[in-house]
Amino acid sequence: MHGVWRTAAVRRAEAELMRGLPPLALMHRAAAGLAATCTQLLRAMPGKHAGAYGAHITVLAGPGDNGGDALLAAERLIRQGAQATAIAVMGERVHRQALRAFRDAGGRLATTAPTHTDLLIDGIIGIGGRPGLPERAVQLLETIHPRLTVAVDVPSGVDVDTGAVPGPAVNADVTVTFGCRKPAHVLGDAALRTGYLDLIDIGLGPYLECEGYLQVPTLDDMIEQWPFPDELDDKYTRGVVGIAAGSAEYPGAAILATAGALSGPAGYVRYAGAAKAQVHNHHPEVVGTDSVATAGRTQSWLIGPGSGTGEATAHELKQVLARPVPAVLDADAITLLAQSPHLLANREAPLVLTPHDREFERLYGTAPGDRRAEAAMALAKRLHCTVLLKGHHTIVADSDGTVYVNPTGHPALATAGTGDVLAGLVASLLAAGIPAARAAMMGAFMHGMAARAVASEIVSPVASQIAAELPGTIGALND
Numbered sequence: 404m405h406g407v408w409r410t411a412a413v414r415r416a417e418a419e420l421m422r423g424l425p426p427l428a429l430m431h432r433a434a435a436g437l438a439a440t441c442t443q444l445l446r447a448m449p450g451k452h453a454g455a456y457g458a459h460i461t462v463l464a465g466p467g468d469n470g471g472d473a474l475l476a477a478e479r480l481i482r483q484g485a486q487a488t489a490i491a492v493m494g495e496r497v498h499r500q501a502l503r504a505f506r507d508a509g510g511r512l513a514t515t516a517p518t519h520t521d522l523l524i525d526g527i528i529g530i531g532g533r534p535g536l537p538e539r540a541v542q543l544l545e546t547i548h549p550r551l552t553v554a555v556d557v558p559s560g561v562d563v564d565t566g567a568v569p570g571p572a573v574n575a576d577v578t579v580t581f582g583c584r585k586p587a588h589v590l591g592d593a594a595l596r597t598g599y600l601d602l603i604d605i606g607l608g609p610y611l612e613c614e615g616y617l618q619v620p621t622l623d624d625m626i627e628q629w630p631f632p633d634e635l636d637d638k639y640t641r642g643v644v645g646i647a648a649g650s651a652e653y654p655g656a657a658i659l660a661t662a663g664a665l666s667g668p669a670g671y672v673r674y675a676g677a678a679k680a681q682v683h684n685h686h687p688e689v690v691g692t693d694s695v696a697t698a699g700r701t702q703s704w705l706i707g708p709g710s711g712t713g714e715a716t717a718h719e720l721k722q723v724l725a726r727p728v729p730a731v732l733d734a735d736a737i738t739l740l741a742q743s744p745h746l747l748a749n750r751e752a753p754l755v756l757t758p759h760d761r762e763f764e765r766l767y768g769t770a771p772g773d774r775r776a777e778a779a780m781a782l783a784k785r786l787h788c789t790v791l792l793k794g795h796h797t798i799v800a801d802s803d804g805t806v807y808v809n810p811t812g813h814p815a816l817a818t819a820g821t822g823d824v825l826a827g828l829v830a831s832l833l834a835a836g837i838p839a840a841r842a843a844m845m846g847a848f849m850h851g852m853a854a855r856a857v858a859s860e861i862v863s864p865v866a867s868q869i870a871a872e873l874p875g876t877i878g879a880l881n882d
């Protein structure tokens with residue numbers, strides 16, 4: 404699991420670390436890491452230059468230490484044979500010592516963009532920035548057409564603590580950050596502008612508060628935590644999952660949700676609803692009944708995908724919520740809950756809600772906006788449940804304050820029915836005994852992995868193709 408810390412926490416840690424170090428020590432560490440990454444990128448870039456030697460580098464240097472990092476890294480690249488031009492985007496306001504070092508090494512200070520740039524180093528603003536860019540920086544970014552853009556610490560212009568991008572901002576191919584990940588690297592539109600993230604160790608780790616603001620799961624977490632069956636298991640000990648999804652009008656949702664559940668760790672999938680014949684045709688291993696009441700005991704329930712929002716679903720939702728087992732409420736069940744929040748009055752067992760933005764708005768009253776982690780956290784606390792807020796970089800917030808950000812996924816998931824598959828998979832993880840927030844996080848991670856795998860072969864996959872990929876993607880965890 405990777406931690407993510409906000410600016411204030413980074414500042415506190417930096418102050419502690421700096422206490423025992425000479426001035427500029429941290430900036431030199433940062434610049435050394437940044438220069439090393441730039442050298443590697445230049446080495447991999449086809450062209451006349453050999454690594455940094457002969458490459459054309461442009462530095463956009465802002466007024467603070469972020470500009471200082473960029474200039475000191477460029478100084479190192481010049482010493483390896485690069486030609487570097489720096490533009491101080493706020494004129495006189497530039498890191499003096501770093502600029503002097505840059506110029507002493509042979510760097511050129513200019514006011515206009517050079518005609519050719521192999522590598523643009525964005526040192527306009529870092530964690531000291533407010534969202535947006537100075538006008539001069541916007542103009543320069545429109546003029547320079549680099550082959551590659553490397554952002555220093557964060558892509559300048561983004562809101563570092565929320566990941567929002569309310570104004571102009573840099574679009575980086577690679578971001579080289581220092582000490583730890585920040586929210587902008589993993590959340591919202593800023594995450595899309597971060598590109599590949601390279602984390603440089605500058606010795607900050609021991610000084611950071613032990614709990615980050617956000618947690619980003621890794622493949623190793625999946626490998627360690629996935630509940631694979633063992634020799635002593637039978638179908639019941641692996642967990643029984645109940646699916647109350649689909650309807651005569653929407654049998655597809657039932658088929659997709661059961662496909663998601665079947666690919667998960669549960670040993671037995673029971674379907675309750677009007678699409679039982681269609682589900683059985685697609686998945687002969689699923690046992691079907693007409694209603695939640697006749698489905699027998701399960702260790703989790705999923706209700707909502709394609710269920711409709713009529714009386715019958717409202718009745719089934721009450722049945723599910725009355726059972727003392729974890730439940731996933733998706734789609735129409737979320738709409739019904741938004742209309743009748745009192746349904747949760749006596750609910751104690753774990754509950755996972757899986758809204759997309761419009762469903763979130765129905766439940767919370769306002770849309771998540773661009774402070775997505777905070778929004779998910781607020782809803783989780785209000786309803787005392789786990790919220791899986793869908794989108795690129797899906798967020799899972801738990802009422803205990805834990806927030807996960809999913810690093811996997813693919814725009815190909817933006818197709819009807821993929822949410823049904825995800826909901827079934829999460830319900831299966833719950834049935835296998837995984838705690839709610841972790842089940843939601845693991846489901847989103849593997850769903851995103853499967854989508855990536857399919858999208859590498861098929862330009863516009865459909866939900867059933869993603870569902871079909873899941874068993875293989877999950878099975879590979881055990882290799």
Ligand SMILES: NC(=O)C1=CN([C@@H]2O[C@H](COP(=O)(O)OP(=O)(O)OC[C@H]3O[C@@H](n4cnc5c(N)ncnc54)[C@H](OP(=O)(O)O)[C@@H]3O)[C@@H](O)[C@H]2O)[C@@H](O)CC1
Pocket residue numbers: 413414417429430431433465466467468469470472527528529530531532533534535536537555556557581582605607
């Ligand atoms: N923390 C660490 O561990 C380490 C940190 N290091 C590095 O330090 C960086 C932080 O440096 P920093 O504090 O000097 O702030 P930075 O981001 O350069 O910018 C602040 C300046 O920008 C200005 N400004 C802000 N927003 C603006 C806007 N929208 N449009 C226009 N101007 C704007 C603001 O001026 P103001 O307008 O407030 O007067 C102020 O002058 C960090 O990201 C990393 O690269 C490493 O060296 C070592 C380890």
Ligand SMILES: Nc1ncnc2c1ncn2[C@@H]1O[C@H](COP(=O)(O)OP(=O)(O)O)[C@@H](O)[C@H]1O
Pocket residue numbers: 734759792793794795796797812813814815816817818819820821822823824825
């Ligand atoms: N642009 C995107 N990039 C990555 N994932 C996306 C994107 N758009 C949607 N998704 C994912 O696709 C799924 C869509 O779910 P949902 O909206 O419930 O669809 P449906 O109700 O049709 O099944 C979610 O897992 C969501 O996170």
Ligand SMILES: [K+]
Pocket residue numbers: 469525526527528529554555556557558559
């Ligand atoms: K930057």
